[in-house]
Amino acid sequence: MTSGDFVAETGDGTRAVRAGLPDPVKHEPTLPGPVFAAHFHLPGEPTGPYTYGRDENPTWTHLERAIGELEAPGQDGVETLTFASGMAAISAVLFSQLRAGDTVVLPDDGYQVLPLVREQLTAYGIEVRTAPTGGDAQLDILDGAKLLWIETPSNPGLDVCDVRRLVAAAHAQGTLVAVDNTLATPLGQRPLELGADFAVASGTKMLTGHGDILLGYVTGRDAAPMAAVRRWRKIVGAIPGPMEAWLAHRSLATLQLRADRQNANALAVAEALRGRSEVSGLRYPGLPDDPSHKIASQQMRRYGCVVSFSLPTRGRAERFLDALTLVDDATSFGGVRSTAERRGRWGGDAVAEGFIRFSAGAEDPEDLVADVLRALDESAH
Numbered sequence: 001m002t003s004g005d006f007v008a009e010t011g012d013g014t015r016a017v018r019a020g021l022p023d024p025v026k027h028e029p030t031l032p033g034p035v036f037a038a039h040f041h042l043p044g045e046p047t048g049p050y051t052y053g054r055d056e057n058p059t060w061t062h063l064e065r066a067i068g069e070l071e072a073p074g075q076d077g078v079e080t081l082t083f084a085s086g087m088a089a090i091s092a093v094l095f096s097q098l099r100a101g102d103t104v105v106l107p108d109d110g111y112q113v114l115p116l117v118r119e120q121l122t123a124y125g126i127e128v129r130t131a132p133t134g135g136d137a138q139l140d141i142l143d144g145a146k147l148l149w150i151e152t153p154s155n156p157g158l159d160v161c162d163v164r165r166l167v168a169a170a171h172a173q174g175t176l177v178a179v180d181n182t183l184a185t186p187l188g189q190r191p192l193e194l195g196a197d198f199a200v201a202s203g204t205k206m207l208t209g210h211g212d213i214l215l216g217y218v219t220g221r222d223a224a225p226m227a228a229v230r231r232w233r234k235i236v237g238a239i240p241g242p243m244e245a246w247l248a249h250r251s252l253a254t255l256q257l258r259a260d261r262q263n264a265n266a267l268a269v270a271e272a273l274r275g276r277s278e279v280s281g282l283r284y285p286g287l288p289d290d291p292s293h294k295i296a297s298q299q300m301r302r303y304g305c306v307v308s309f310s311l312p313t314r315g316r317a318e319r320f321l322d323a324l325t326l327v328d329d330a331t332s333f334g335g336v337r338s339t340a341e342r343r344g345r346w347g348g349d350a351v352a353e354g355f356i357r358f359s360a361g362a363e364d365p366e367d368l369v370a371d372v373l374r375a376l377d378e379s380a381h
């Protein structure tokens with residue numbers, strides 16, 4: 001079997017365990033170890049594939065192939081570039097595609113660093129317009145934009161927009177579309193199949209899933225914009241370390257197992273919270289009566305591991321987090337160990353004081369649900 005042959009026809013689990021593996025070589029490992037090299041032997045004319053460590057690395061190549069096979073199985077000409085973090089990947093798309101005088105449309109309810117990005121873009125003479133994710137509100141401000149940035153489901157509010165609909169409107173007027181696919185992962189949603197030009201994500205979250213590395217990536221369908229993204233990575237040098245890249249590739253093998261368990265746990269937690277009178281504003285796109293569910297079910301294959309809800313007061317939320325024993329009070333999401341936090345402690349997100357973002361891990365569902373219900377009871381006093 002050669003790599004790539006299986007890609008289009010197989011299921012997610014099969015694809016995840018084999019993604020990006022090189023063709024078998026006798027006496028070589030299945031997944032070659034990390035290549036630590038600042039430079040490579042390069043006599044004569046300096047031609048690729050491997051010249052200098054900021055430009056290329058064989059460990060990235062394997063990982064980039066793997067992510068590409070998951071983001072766009074069976075699609076030819078798709079290219080993936082990995083980065084030091086999700087923000088490095090996001091910045092690479094924005095700052096490589098936009099020039100002074102261009103307009104970009106961002107969500108106003110997206111990842112908490114986007115307002116800082118907005119300030120930077122504005123300082124460079126780029127016009128930034130924002131609108132909420134829900135109700136496809138970004139459609140109303142699309143006129144003449146160079147790039148539309150979508151984050152669906154949005155973090156932390158878990159609103160969902162109709163990617164196909166937004167892409168159709170954007171492409172009709174020549175606007176590029178990028179989708180932040182962090183929360184869904186490529187096993188939850190495949191933006192390129194929905195028509196987007198770029199799928200961009202933080203690999204720090206569920207993609208790698210152990211809460212121990214930072215990583216980002218950009219997958220794109222067209223050579224010219226991707227060449228600009230690659231050039232940006234070279235200029236800025238926001239490259240992943242070979243060890244991180246290798247760990248990420250190793251972690252991809254369990255992505256389907258982790259995603260299925262964590263998504264099932266998120267649904268179990270959401271269902272348990274639904275019956276509680278102190279819980280308000282419960283959101284999980286996988287709940288059949290969630291406002292996001294209808295669109296989510298048309299474009300997502302898994303609904304993610306994040307559940308959001310509010311408790312009546314800041315004090316109640318803090319006591320709840322304190323009382324949990326199987327859930328770490330920590331930021332970020334997507335790891336095999338459940339985490340939760342009171343999002344308002346950071347400022348920046350438009351959320352209530354008692355708003356909790358809960359990330360379901362891979363614990364046994366009955367243990368996790370019991371811990372959550374017990375902590376809710378204890379936090380009442």
Ligand SMILES: *Cc1c(COP(=O)(O)O)cnc(C)c1O
Pocket residue numbers: 085086087088090111151155180182183201202203204205214215216
């Ligand atoms: C975490 C996150 C990012 C940023 O990723 P880093 O790896 O922390 O740089 C971007 N978008 C979303 C939706 C995220 O959750």
